[in-house]
Amino acid sequence: MSHPDVIDLLVGIAPGSHLDRLRAQRVQARDNAQASYLALFHPAEPVDISLLERYAVAVFVAGLHRQPAVTAFYRAGLAAQPSLRLMLDAEIARGATAGPYGHYPAGPLSAEDKDGPTFTAITDVGPRLAAALGHSHMLVFHPRDASADALRKLEAAAWSATGIVTLSQLVAFLSFQIRVIIGLRALAEAS
Amino acid sequence: MPSHPTNFTQDQLDWLPWLPPLPAEDLTPRHWDGLVDPARAKSAYFMLLARDPDILGARTRTDKDIFYNPNAGLPRAERELAAAATSRLNGCIYCASVHARFASHFSKRSADVDQLLAEGVEVDLDPRWNAVVAASVALTETPTGFGVADIAALRTVGLDDLAIADAIHGAAFFNWANRLMLSLGEPG
Numbered sequence: 001m002s003h004p005d006v007i008d009l010l011v012g013i014a015p016g017s018h019l020d021r022l023r024a025q026r027v028q029a030r031d032n033a034q035a036s037y038l039a040l041f042h043p044a045e046p047v048d049i050s051l052l053e054r055y056a057v058a059v060f061v062a063g064l065h066r067q068p069a070v071t072a073f074y075r076a077g078l079a080a081q082p083s084l085r086l087m088l089d090a091e092i093a094r095g096a097t098a099g100p101y102g103h104y105p106a107g108p109l110s111a112e113d114k115d116g117p118t119f120t121a122i123t124d125v126g127p128r129l130a131a132a133l134g135h136s137h138m139l140v141f142h143p144r145d146a147s148a149d150a151l152r153k154l155e156a157a158a159w160s161a162t163g164i165v166t167l168s169q170l171v172a173f174l175s176f177q178i179r180v181i182i183g184l185r186a187l188a189e190a191s
Numbered sequence: 192m193p194s195h196p197t198n199f200t201q202d203q204l205d206w207l208p209w210l211p212p213l214p215a216e217d218l219t220p221r222h223w224d225g226l227v228d229p230a231r232a233k234s235a236y237f238m239l240l241a242r243d244p245d246i247l248g249a250r251t252r253t254d255k256d257i258f259y260n261p262n263a264g265l266p267r268a269e270r271e272l273a274a275a276a277t278s279r280l281n282g283c284i285y286c287a288s289v290h291a292r293f294a295s296h297f298s299k300r301s302a303d304v305d306q307l308l309a310e311g312v313e314v315d316l317d318p319r320w321n322a323v324v325a326a327s328v329a330l331t332e333t334p335t336g337f338g339v340a341d342i343a344a345l346r347t348v349g350l351d352d353l354a355i356a357d358a359i360h361g362a363a364f365f366n367w368a369n370r371l372m373l374s375l376g377e378p379g
Binding site for chain 1: 195196197198199209210211239240242243245246247248249250252253255256257260262263264280281282283284311330331332333334335337338339341342343346352353355356357359360362363364366367368369370371373374375377
């Protein structure tokens with residue numbers, strides 16, 4: 001089964017268009033942005049983090065970025081999970097805020113510390129996914145608050161070291177993919 | 192106990208993982224492919240990311256084309272400026288140190304880069320650098336305010352559309368890199 005290029009799809013880049021020709025000049029970046037998506041959402045073996053967990057985190061992250069088209073794209077991966085989709089919609093609404101905020105190690109940068117909300121899922125998504133959503137909210141909005149203790153919380157919710165690495169890649173990659181889509185959409189609109 | 196940096200700097204920093212990197216004896220051909228550059232087997236950061244080698248390999252190849260592709264577009268110095276400004280705003284002291292050094296090296300404007308690190312993304316450098324920093328900031332904020340006004344501002348200071356696409360990718364990529372480096376370990 002072949003998968004369309006997600007960035008082209010969500011920006012609306014047609015073959016032969018101005019944006020298509022621009023992307024063709026950075027073909028490795030284009031192909032590997034797509035290869036990254038495939039590695040995360042169509043993995044050889046989804047060990048340590050299930051496909052359902054991957055799509056649930058993606059819906060949550062895209063929703064926190066207030067990107068309806070991206071959210072809808074990943075929500076399609078949860079087609080068989082209507083109740084989870086509703087729970088995620090509720091968590092997205094509860095998690096809405098603006099970033100980046102967070103704290104620095106005590107010292108000269110403490111003057112730049114910015115407080116903001118921390119997030120705890122309240123719907124019945126299960127302890128593993130609840131821990132992942134809490135961690136994802138921090139990575140989306142206040143990544144400089146990340147800590148070794150935050151990883152211990154994931155471990156306490158049965159996340160393995162490899163699963164935590166993939167979860168971090170998932171949220172971090174989506175933070176990239178969403179911004180490329182937003183940026184190229186603006187460039188297309190201004191062309 | 193190692194001392195952790197408490198300020199932005201162009202100095203060379205170390206990075207210490209909070210999870211065990213993959214042991215060298217566990218590396219298979221798939222892991223070597225994910226590391227891309229075999230020298231990266233010496234890095235705790237890349238050996239930790241090697242726990243998921245497929246996404247690591249795709250990440251690294253994306254990174255290399257965005258920053259190292261020499262064909263036209265945004266000069267390397269300004270791709271690094273976008274990376275440094277993004278890292279400054281998100282608060283990644285380690286990432287900012289690396290890409291501030293690269294921005295200084297390629298631009299020969301180390302004092303301006305120091306000023307970005309010291310004052311933050313509101314700094315006033317020159318119109319062209321201000322526009323690259325402002326676009327990186329707009330794209331990094333969540334939710335983003337990035338839009339056609341940022342494109343127009345970049346065109347006004349002389350960026351063509353490939354250069355603008357490079358700036359977008361540079362800032363977007365560091366929203367990926369910052370979140371990995373911040374969440375899996377700390378500078379030492």
